[in-house]
Amino acid sequence: MTPARPRLNAGWLLVLPLLALVLALFLGPIVNILWLSVTDPEPGFGNYAALITSDSLTRILWTTLRICVICTAISVILGYCIAYAMVHAADGDRNRMLGLLLVSFWISVLVRTFSWLMLLGRNGLVNNGLEAIGVISQPIAFMRNELGVLIGMVHYMVPYAVLPILASMQAMDGRVVSASRSLGATGAQTFWRVYLPLTRPGVVAAALLVFIINLGFYVVPAVLGGGKVLMVAEYISVQVLITLRWGTAAMLAALLLFGVLALLFLMSRFMKLSTVFGGART
């Protein structure tokens, strides 16, 4: 029997290469960015004070939060419908549904955004189709506004919402539903007073997960918003790559980072995080 101590050390030795990579290339520079947020262009909390004094910053944060909240609400409701149908479907149907969900999950966000551009443009398929059947006479403006950004973001987020909800529905003891029905509750009563409360951890985890991903979302707002719907991530990239104002960018990154970490902590209270992230990709 090998003694416990060298075994322990050997384990840590295997962790070392990845730890070194993550520390040197990722966490180190992030600490540097946090430091920049209170030192660039001058030491102090000037960058954070700008949050209150600058109208454009307030507007960007407000836009980001509003879009995130709306997108999260819609994605979770749609995700709940899909998860519910999947749990109650026959095996074959459930596998087909899961297949569709995973295919959409895996298609590059860039390809999907491009497709929405084709569908929602002034001469896109949706507008042309609606005009051809006479529903509208003027093209609807889907692009360069929040509507287009929301459509693109919800489309990306629904699979992320389904997976935690599905996990919590599958973990539920199905007999409580039968018990509720046999005690005389109607189907609707059973759903609202038994089923929904029991799946609440999954709903909360899904909402937090979707909200977290939304907060830092770059591609969809940048392309479908067309510069008109400015969210935090796009604003950060402009500050870093074009106007070179690292202090402001670092401050926003710090806000985003602490927001995401706080939400993750909250989420870990509702669901084991590994089931959420593991469930998504394994």
Add this chain to the structure above:
Amino acid sequence: MNPSAAARLNTALAWVLLAFLVAPALVAIPVSLTPKTFLSFPTDELSLQHYRKLFGSAEWMSSFWQSTVIALASTLLATATGTLCAIGLWRVSSRAGEVMRAVLLLPLVIPPIIAAMAFYRLFVPLGLIDSYPGLILAHTVLAAPLVLITVSASLAGFDVRLEQASRGLGASGFTTMRRVILPGIKPGVMAGAVFAFISSWDEIVVTLFLSKFSVYTLPRRMWNGIRENTDPTVAAAAVVLMVVTLVAFLIWALAARARAKGLKHG
């Protein structure tokens, strides 16, 4: 209210929603077949001219190869470091190990825009902007947590007594790793590698910061095309990007299925 009617309605709605999830993503296919020279849906006839242009263009082809090289290299690095790390944490299996696991999963949960800033900040003074090593290292850090997750999942089902038996029979730590542990967790390693490949192949946000002129991946060139919004070659490129992703996904799904069948029969 009839509950089964409500449930049936919900099932129908779920199918519509799933169609909504998949169908729009496929729009690039008809657009790439348009005979016109601007972005449009084909009306009368289909044409492969944009694929000819794509595969005949030196720029698009160089992006294709650069993406392939970067994705393969970062897959290799991420799979190696991620697998070692998962085995290490599995052996440690302590409270400190779980904290370490959470720290190492951070690249997966921190928004890509912050990762992009961090790499950019570090790579400018090091001269790694617009270089293969820069992009490969960045994609490795982003992909390794995926490998860590899949391999850890495999290890959770691995019988620790097999390792003890191997060590007890006199095999060295290295031999045990190569001949006993690695074969046992191969499915997790393969799944991790597939996910790592796709994550690098599709990556755009970090790439936007790190690639300028000489290293220009496929998503990077597509991003420009999407911004200009005129040339249907972008649609053909989108289809190629998507096909590669879906082939990787299919490989994983078929392997997972074969494994599930093997478990059932064996």
